[in-house]
Amino acid sequence: MTSLQPDGVDEVRQIEAQAAPARFARGWHCLGLTRDLGDGKPHSINAFGGKLVVFRGADGKLNVLDAYCRHMGGDLSDGEVKGNEIACPFHDWRWGGDGRCKQVPYSRRVPKLARTATWPTMEQDGMLFVWNDPEKKAPPADVTIPTIEGVGTDKWTDWHWYTTVVETNCREIIDNIVDMAHFFYIHGGLPTGFKNIFEGHVATQYYKSEARPDLGSGEGAAILGTTSVASYYGPSFMIDELTYHYEHGDQSTVLLNCHYPIDENSFVLQYGITVEKSDAVPEDLAMQMAVALGDFVKMGFEQDVAIWRRKARIDNPLLCEEDGPVYQVRRWYEQFYVDAADVTPDMVDRFEFEIDTTRPREAWMKEVEDNLANNRLPRLVGLTT
Numbered sequence: 337m338t339s340l341q342p343d344g345v346d347e348v349r350q351i352e353a354q355a356a357p358a359r360f361a362r363g364w365h366c367l368g369l370t371r372d373l374g375d376g377k378p379h380s381i382n383a384f385g386g387k388l389v390v391f392r393g394a395d396g397k398l399n400v401l402d403a404y405c406r407h408m409g410g411d412l413s414d415g416e417v418k419g420n421e422i423a424c425p426f427h428d429w430r431w432g433g434d435g436r437c438k439q440v441p442y443s444r445r446v447p448k449l450a451r452t453a454t455w456p457t458m459e460q461d462g463m464l465f466v467w468n469d470p471e472k473k474a475p476p477a478d479v480t481i482p483t484i485e486g487v488g489t490d491k492w493t494d495w496h497w498y499t500t501v502v503e504t505n506c507r508e509i510i511d512n513i514v515d516m517a518h519f520f521y522i523h524g525g526l527p528t529g530f531k532n533i534f535e536g537h538v539a540t541q542y543y544k545s546e547a548r549p550d551l552g553s554g555e556g557a558a559i560l561g562t563t564s565v566a567s568y569y570g571p572s573f574m575i576d577e578l579t580y581h582y583e584h585g586d587q588s589t590v591l592l593n594c595h596y597p598i599d600e601n602s603f604v605l606q607y608g609i610t611v612e613k614s615d616a617v618p619e620d621l622a623m624q625m626a627v628a629l630g631d632f633v634k635m636g637f638e639q640d641v642a643i644w645r646r647k648a649r650i651d652n653p654l655l656c657e658e659d660g661p662v663y664q665v666r667r668w669y670e671q672f673y674v675d676a677a678d679v680t681p682d683m684v685d686r687f688e689f690e691i692d693t694t695r696p697r698e699a700w701m702k703e704v705e706d707n708l709a710n711n712r713l714p715r716l717v718g719l720t721t
């Protein structure tokens with residue numbers, strides 16, 4: 337509703353935006369694939385406003401420590417793995433996965449209180465996860481990332497994996513969970529069903545779409561539509577069970593979409609695709625499909641990124657009836673930015689919301705028919721501009 341100012345001018349809606357929080361979300365974050373990070377060499381990762389070193393010790397355990405040596409600040413990720421420890425390149429102090437200095441080779445004893453910051457780790461389905469908690473508490477047993485059925489068996493392909501840096505605060509990618517309309521305008525989808533359920537640390541998006549006839553047939557078998565059930569488990573890790581419907585049948589895929597913050601204004605976005613093999617889709621064809629779908633998903637994320645790069649941060653979005661529950665998903669997301677003791681029921685209670693797609697579909701079909709009649713391709717950000 338608008339009110340009139342004394343001078344008779346309609347009140348202008350102001351965009352409100354506080355600076356992004358300097359605190360980083362509590363929860364499991366995937367840092368990448370163990371096939372890359374677990375090769376016995378030290379790896380440096382900029383995350384959570386600092387720098388981490390990841391290394392696998394001779395005992396096979398993957399460790400994550402603050403990269404800066406507590407002796408005189410050497411960068412441990414430039415060091416060397418020696419046995420179960422990471423040796424600093426500056427004066428060879430040896431740090432164990434528990435964060436304790438185990439040895440100073442040139443000294444009679446290790447200084448007392450020689451301890452550095454560590455992150456609890458978990459290896460699962462070929463990925464390395466770290467638990468971030470500003471309160472430095474251990475991960476609760478019930479806050480887990482589910483294992484993905486079939487993955488890691490010979491029925492599914494290996495991960496086809498992408499990593500990219502996005503220069504914005506990671507709340508933007510969380511807003512996407514509830515954003516039905518952008519699927520049409522940004523991703524060239526034609527939503528036919530859209531629903532969200534938030535409960536505890538899980539936020540799910542149910543999305544059904546049909547192929548848009550005005551997008552051209554493209555290469556390969558025509559996709560009739562997709563069915564997607566995508567859940568965030570905690571603040572940063574989404575598993576999307578994504579089924580592509582073709583004329584000849586359905587194809588199951590799993591799409592992972594995860595990120596970790598570099599700092600409050602940038603994050604690393606990673607996504608991985610695996611495809612189910614079958615008699616009709618043997619190993620090499622399944623891998624080709626994973627690569628092709630990966631390229632397709634990459635295009636989708638690049639479209640989102642093109643928007644995020646230029647958009648304003650907005651704390652008070654102005655919504656219409658056919659928009660999804662932006663304020664509620666942000667309330668759900670807030671649980672990861674407060675102390676565990678300060679999590680309130682409205683952040684974690686079950687919340688369900690389904691968008692009636694009737695009105696949007698009418699408008700969108702009209703636009704599609706108009707494009708077809710005029711032999712015009714839709715204008716999609718990042719693709720046709």
Ligand code: FES
Pocket residue numbers: 405406407408409410424425426427428429
């Ligand atoms: S700074 Fe690391 S050993 Fe001296």
Ligand SMILES: [Fe+2]
Pocket residue numbers: 512518522523636640
């Ligand atoms: Fe998107």
